Structures are given as structure tokens and as C-alpha cells.
Amino acid sequence: MSTFQAPKGTYDLIPPRSAKFLAVREAISAPLKNSGYGYIETPGFEDVALFSRGVGESTDIVSKEMYAFETKGGDQLALRPEGTASVLRAALEANLHKAGNLPVKLWYSGSYYRYEKPQAGRYRHFSQVGAEAIGTEDPALDAELIILADQAYRSLGLSQFRILLNSLGDKECRPVYREALQSFLRDLDLDEETRRRIEINPLRVLDDKRPDVRKQLTGAPMLRDFLCDACKAYHEEVRDLLTAAGVVYEDDEKLVRGLDYYTRTTFEFVHDGLGSQSAVGGGGRYDGLSEMIGGPALPSVGWALGVDRTVLALEAEGIELGIPATTSVYAVPLGDEARRVLFGLVTELRKAGIATDFAYGGRGLKGAMKNANRSGARYTIVAGERDLAEGAVQLKDMESGEQAPVALDALVTTVRAKLA
Ligand code: HAM
Secondary structure (H helix, E strand, C coil): CCCCCCCCCCCCCCCCCHHHHHHHHHHHHHHHHCCCCEECCCCCEEEHHHHHHHHHCCCHHHHCCCCEEECCCCCEEEECCCCHHHHHHHHHHCCHHHHCCCCEEEEEEEEEECCCCCECCECCEEEEEEEEEECCCCHHHHHHHHHHHHHHHHHCCCCCEEEEEEECCCCCCHHHHHHHHHHHHHCCCCCHHHHHHHHHCHHHHCCCCCHHHHHHHCCCCCHHHHCCHHHHHHHHHHHHHHHHCCCCCEECCCCCCCCCCCEEEEEEEEECCCCCCCEEEEEEECCCHHHHCCCCCCCEEEEEEEHHHHHHHHHHCCCCCCCCCCCCEEEEECCHHHHHHHHHHHHHHHHCCCCEEECCCCCCHHHHHHHHHHHCCCEEEEECHHHHHCCEEEEEECCCCCEEEEEHHHHHHHHHHHHC
16 A cells, blocks of 8 residues: 555545546436536636626535635636536636526536535545536426436436425515524524524524434424425425426425525435435535626526435445446457467457457466456357467367367458357
8 A cells, every 4th residue: 555545535436436427427418418418518617706696605515514725827717516507607708698598408427526425425526427407497397307318327226215305485575485484593592603503594493403403493484385386386386287287296395405506496315224314415506606706697407416425325225237347358368479479359349349458478388378267258268379370379268168269360350150
């Protein structure tokens, strides 16, 4: 081991487990690519103010967990703690909302950074695949996104997840509720920090997990009873569309998310096999975010699914993804002359799209065959001087153990036919 280790709260993705991460990213993005979402990539860091204004000064993400720093040039930057503010910033900067049809539909995949207290399922560097639909207020769009996430998880074989759904109201009804909630909370017996939270972000107090706080929260005014008619009708429509699509969800009037930009529809995907870090994904509508970061009014909705936690969910459910062996053919040369010829054949096989590897390092036959086995290859090609003199190589089926000579110039077509 070297003297260095991955920083606290981070871990390396290494084979074979890393293949699951690729497969999860692929499974989550496939339904998006199939539904009009275009791929977007933004920088790993942004102006710190984008997040403090967008995600919210009062959130844990901004106030406690952001990797903020000053550059040598004096710029105040932060490693991105989430993707929504960046994607919206990029869409506005490129004028995508003016270019044609709304909504602008984008998907992304990348690394995010939060200075959290590390524990199982909670890391300081993690990865998300996300989707944002910008510029349209339409309950069908909210429903579409939830349906696509559900489809992604089902395509992975996951079944022990639940979808929690809520509406957080809009700029008409939420302020009224906020005041009612604040006056209820101010009368409770709470510690200093929680009292401060009542003034800054009272909805988050509802999220408090401590039993003594929970007990006092019974009878708190609920947002549901304060929703204006427009928000109520919107939410009903989202629920109806989900039901019609066969998506099972649970109404959770206590669901408040850890980011300030949400309005109306909010949802979380939770997995029951993950312990305390059970949220595998989350999202919602953020109709005011564009204006908060200096853009025009652009009602939008999106989600991000955590890749790390999705992999943990797969493992919790004991799901094997059936990821095929990366190598189909393994070439083992016996002697220098065979080495040159087989290396050429390996390149030809690869050009033909056949995943091929080679016994490097001039090890003996026994060691090379061990490596061939470990690679998971279906076929091994073995050749020595005598084979080459006859213009052939030995093709060994690693499953049946059968071996037969194949002419050099017929190798690619033979192997391709056998693998098909
Ligand atoms: P979020 O709920 O903060 O939402 O994060 C989404 C997902 O990222 C979580 O459900 C979780 O799976 C994963 N995640 C978050 N923090 C960590 C961590 N420390 N370690 C491991 N996984 C983590 C957002 O980020 C919003 N931008 C989602 C969104 C998109 N809303 C609208 N559009």
C-alpha cells in the first residue's frame, strides 16, 4: 500500500464493482435519451453565489457542506454540490430557452461534492444522473419525469423502492402556510438552533427526526390544508397521470427537501434496504429558480438519482446485473514468433469489434491460461511454432474445453460466427 489513501468520505470505483456503476448510469439515462432529453455537461465548479442564491443560504448544503474556495485569481468558487443550478445557468447562458421549443429537456451524469459527515451511503464525493425540463408548467411533465425514474429503477430489477410525493405550494400559498407554521413552532419547547431554524427555514423543522421533537410536532399545521386552488388542481393532475401510468406512489405531506428552490411537486425515491441514507433519488418543480439566479420566469422540473446509493440498493436486493465478461477472446502465444503473429491477430479481432486480450509479459503457458480463465473469455487462442508452420492457431472453447485448429485467415470470421 502507498502512503496515500482516498480522502475521507470518498472511495475509488474499481473493477469488477465499477462495472455496476457504468451499468446504473446507462440504465438511468436510457429512458431519458428515449424521451427527448439531450446530454449536457457543465463544469465541476461554479461561482459560489450560484449555489448560495439558487440552492439557498439557509440550507445545510450551502451553509455547512459546500467546498468553497478562492482561486489564485481571486474568484470565489465552489465545487458543485448538486446539478440543477448549474444546468439552469448553462441553459440560460446558451439561450436554449429562446432557441425553439419549450421545455428544454436536458440530462446529465457526473460527480458532486458535499462536505457531509461520512457514513454508509453518505459520501463527500458521489455521483448522480439527473434530468431537468426547463421552461414549461405542465403536470404531464412532472409525471413524465417520475415515470422515467420509476422505469429506470424497474429496468435494473429494483422493487423495494417507494416514491414519496408532496406539493410544496407556490409563491401565493406557501408564505401564508409558513407564517402559520412559524407561530405554531414558536410555542414549542425547542433548542436554540432549532429556534433559529424556525425563523429561516421552518419547513425543515418538520423534518426533524428526534423523537422529543417529533412528539411536539403532532398537530402542526400541514401545508396540504393551505394549498391554493391552482396548486391543488395541479397536484391532483400529477397524481392522476401517475396512477393512470401504473406508477405506485405514497402521499407524504411531511416530505420537505433539503434545497430551497422547490415549488409545487416534490418527490423522493426511497429504498427500504439502505438504513438511514434511504433516499436514492429526489426532485421536484422549481418554478422560481431561474429568476433567483437572474433569468426570466422559467417554470421547470427535474430530478437526480444517486448512482452510489442505487448500486447499494441493487446489492441490498441481491440483484446481479448480468454484466457480460469484458473479454471474449484471450490470446496466448508460445514463443517469440507466435507472439508477433498473435499480437497482429488480436488487433484484427479488436477491429472487428470482438473484445480481445493478450497474454503480456512472456509468462509460461500455465500462468497465461490462468489469466485467460480469470478474464472470463469464452475462447482462447493458443499458437506455437508448429501451429504457425501449418498456417493455423488452436481455438479453445473455455466452456466445453474442446480445442480445434483454425486457419489464420479464417480466424476473425470463425470467432465472430461462434460468438454470435
Ligand atoms: P438531492 O436530494 O440533494 O437532490 O440529491 C439527489 C440524490 O443524490 C440523493 O437522493 C442521493 O441518492 C444522492 N446524494 C446526495 N447527497 C449524497 C451523498 N452525500 N452521498 C451519496 N449520495 C448522495 C439534488 O441534488 C437535486 N439537484 C435534484 C433535482 C434535480 N431537483 C430538481 N432537479
